[in-house]
Amino acid sequence: MNRVLILGATSPIARALALRFAADGARLFLAARNADEVRRVAEDVGTRAGVTALAGTFDASDFASHDEFIRRVALELGGLDGVVVCFGTLGDEDSAQTDPADALATINQNLTGAVSLMTLAARHLEQQRSGFIIAIGSVAGERGRKKNYVYGSAKGALALFVQGLRGRLADSGVHVMTVKLGTVDTRMTWGREGALLTIAPAKAADLIYAAYRKRAEVVYVPWFWRVIMGAVRLIPESRFKRMSF
Structure with missing residues (x-):
């Protein structure tokens, strides 16, 4: 039975992924910033899947708290076999391009927080020589577009970090998967360009989970973004x- 931590568990994709893991018998710890919302998500997942899903909070930007948080999750789950990184934010791109504080906030929420938590999780999984890490990034990280280069740079750096982590853990029995996500129909993307290419969160979760089961290393969701971004590059x-x- 996998013991899985899902970070950013209140996002629509994370909720759908939690149900996929629960259906396969995983024991779950769902974590997000909002304590009330993540508790409701855990209760909903537990009711739908007939399992007990634990809930807790974390702050991606509070780096000093991450080590204790990972230890607590492993203790409450009775071990840790996998981590799914679902959190991130588009932020206020216009402001981030002129205000260093907003730029750093976007970077911390999309990159440095994930790097901190994955480094700690990787240390645990490497020692037990098994497990997996799934990092959900974005096709926005493929090139620096003038409209979203702050957000895109964070996602691009995240992809490079995960690629290197995958290489480091290759001989440790730990599966590391990068998800390059296209536009998903959520509150975060409402009203933005590319509406014709959007995908529903549940469908995205199905594709991500199928790729995980196949032990894919890099997956574009949906698949056609691989072609689109190949042309863009x-x-x-x-x-x-x-x-x-």
Whole structure:
């Protein structure tokens, strides 16, 4: 039975993933910033899946608290076999491009907090020589677009970090998977461009979970974003910097 920590568990994709893991018999610890909301999510998952899902809070930017948090999760679950990193925020991109404090807040919520928590989880999983880490990133990290380069830079750096982590843990029996997510139909993306390419959270979770079961290493969700971003990467910088998308 897998003992799985889901970080950012109140997001629609995380909720759907929790149900997928629970259906396969996993014991879950669901964590987010909002204590009341994550408790409601845990109760809902438990009722739907017929399991007990534990709930707790964490702060991605409170780096000093992360070691104790990971230890507590492992203690309450009776061990730790997997971590799913679902948290992040688009932030206020316009403000982040002119205000260093907002820029750093976006970076901390999307990159440094995840790096801190995954480093601690990886240490635990490497010692037991088994387990998995799933990091949900974004296709926004493929190139630095003028409209969202602060957010995109965090996701791009996250992908590089996870790639290196995958290499480091390759001989330890720990599966590390990068998810490059396209536009998902959630509150965070409401009203933004690319609406025709959106995917429902439940469908995204199905694709992510199927890729995890196949022990995929890098997966684009949905698949066609691999083709789209492949084409985007081929655009010369002299042209790309003038494009408005």
